[in-house]
Amino acid sequence: MKPIQVGLLGIGTVGSGTFNVLKRNQEEIKRRAGRGIEITMVADLDTERAKAAVGEGVQVVSDARAVIANPDIDIVIELIGGYGIAKQLVMEAIAAGKHVVTANKALLAVHGTEIFEAAQKKGVMVAFEAAVAGGIPIIKALREGLTANSIQWIAGIINGTTNFILSEMRDKGLDFGTVLKEAQRLGYAEADPTFDIEGVDAAHKVTLMSAIAFGIPVQFSKAHVEGITKLAAQDIKYAEQLGYRIKLLGVTKRAKNGIELRVHPSLVPAKRLLANVEGAMNAVVVHGDAVGTTLYYGKGAGSEPTASAVIADLVDITRLHTADSAQRVPHLAFHPNAMNDHLDVLPMREVVTSYYLRLRVADEAGVLAKVTGLLANAGISIDAVLQREADEVGGEGSTQTDLIILTHDTLEGTVDDALAELQALPTVLAPIVRIRKEELS
């Protein structure tokens, strides 16, 4: 049988990784897929770079639509990124009856509903293993490996840039700004790192996992998105003293009244495997009612790790391109007519989790009693308190100190209100720091 023909849109880091791995391992991949898989056409605005990357024998064009229009092409890989032209091209590829493989989390988290609907109608597959956690086959685990389960929650380190920064901040006791510059120098952070450090990239990914886990439509606009730019080295240190590490987590959870969908820095008990995922690595913890806690770890980005996921999708499509829709895995794990349309994403005030609070207070008698009394009145139960000596915090003779409080599970709205009250106390001398805490047990 002649090889299945693939067209590649955009040959940057991941595109050339995909081309190289597919070529290097072509024999082995063919023996698994039952048929050869070849990239025969590449579109990139920089045709010179593209030609240099693929060498002879592969058609290089600057117009992506020429790839889509090519009747010999069975599968189109979209590696352009963003919501703009990428969306148009994906929709056109679907309309042309091509299967699509994409690593574009932003596109799917925002426009997934429209794209998957079009694909379903046209009878083609849109595969996106590479969109979440790079080479880790987490989409496959969620969609196929854990189908027996009612998934309870997912918590993941799904952005390597921020995990690298947090690891460095902790290791070296440095501030966010200093480490960000270092990360940019080393290539772990982009020149414009906004999507990473503000949590947007992680939110795209957890939005996709949430949809797959709970059978809800992708709803990026309802995700709570909070990055790591305001994290102080001080809080990383205090957390450490209390037995926790701070990680940027994407969390989605099946709660009583709906679905939690949120990205923010979180304290994680240091003894959990997830807390020990360092540097640019990714890991996702999935808790199912039958399987219990499972964890998936690996490189979340990079040329060949991401290519690994892209090619796994190519193999799946090669196997299933002649199958009917009942034989294929539904895009979002649940069949389109069996989604959970009634499960809403909860506003943050309705989320239940636990908290780390740091209060800069006057070092005088009765402050601790006042603060804990106010929390008790609000119904917020305290798990641990760490009070620093004033001169450790502010130097000798200081009249200020830090009061660190860990709470048990509480409704976020209750905490919001209590914090507003606490902030108004004359003995609370600076904005209160509040970081969420996930026990993951």
Add this chain to the structure above:
Amino acid sequence: MKPIQVGLLGIGTVGSGTFNVLKRNQEEIKRRAGRGIEITMVADLDTERAKAAVGEGVQVVSDARAVIANPDIDIVIELIGGYGIAKQLVMEAIAAGKHVVTANKALLAVHGTEIFEAAQKKGVMVAFEAAVAGGIPIIKALREGLTANSIQWIAGIINGTTNFILSEMRDKGLDFGTVLKEAQRLGYAEADPTFDIEGVDAAHKVTLMSAIAFGIPVQFSKAHVEGITKLAAQDIKYAEQLGYRIKLLGVTKRAKNGIELRVHPSLVPAKRLLANVEGAMNAVVVHGDAVGTTLYYGKGAGSEPTASAVIADLVDITRLHTADSAQRVPHLAFHPNAMNDHLDVLPMREVVTSYYLRLRVADEAGVLAKVTGLLANAGISIDAVLQREADEVGGEGSTQTDLIILTHDTLEGTVDDALAELQALPTVLAPIVRIRKEELS
């Protein structure tokens, strides 16, 4: 469409877990599978127990062949275990055109070639996610998630009983025998724990992973199998001092001249996630040339975790039972006509790894020089040496001490020969302890 009908052979711990999870999550599973999945018939010698487990509405028989003969049954789940009757029944189910789901690692590691051949010929699927690492979808990850990769090596903690025992030995400084009794009391070890503690169970599982990773036939008889019964608390302590933990690993590796396939206690650097997998948990590290290092963690045994894997297989079969063989995933990842028949499993003497050596030596001048000189002559490069004070080891006035040596990578045969020479030295006073070491980098 009416539900797909499943017959269950053997309703013990995993069987009742499968029945319960399938029932509890039936709606959600149906919405994923596109069709209901129901266990409608159960065979168990203990029909009373079986009836108590499944309640009304499910046919319970004592004769497994009645399930196989039932034309309404599409899929047979084999949860009897062992090589005997289980093999006959699996072969008969295949011959009757039933798809088979099994958790029986022993059966497949030994008779897999015959079973998969028969299934291939008959056009049915034999699925076995539950045979390796319980609820962790590691078979799916290897067969489908990492298809882009030339897998380089796999190292796994794939036996919960032994990992529980090793964790306890380390935590409490206790001997193997003491902890084994405790494990039996707690239900973590069986009354006859031989298969677990001697490494046989782990060897069955790594045999299956090896076949899938490298496209070779299952060859349990060629696996090197070594358990944890001879491990001393002392070595766990020394390893700890050197920055390592001791784990029972199943290892399979693509070497220059063939495939390594081995189960034995191994030192693992304490900083690796794998070293921090504690208690009865399982974890498998897979290193692929494109993806790099990935890790999969979860419960490796137990009623519902194993049921999670069994049901995932049921869902896959439900989707693909009308598919043709090109649309299905090959049993051992590679298409049967594209296996690596020329790749042999290497004898242990040809394995290359590093070593922990403990020598009980006379506490006299020149011993260290003698020992290290002999190793140097053999071409064995030393990574670290730990020499204990004699009175720490043997009490005050002792004339003996422990010499601990970590080597760099060496051919096992070279180490065998050098150890024979060392053992013959008059200053070496007891049998040398040799434990392999895997850096997993």
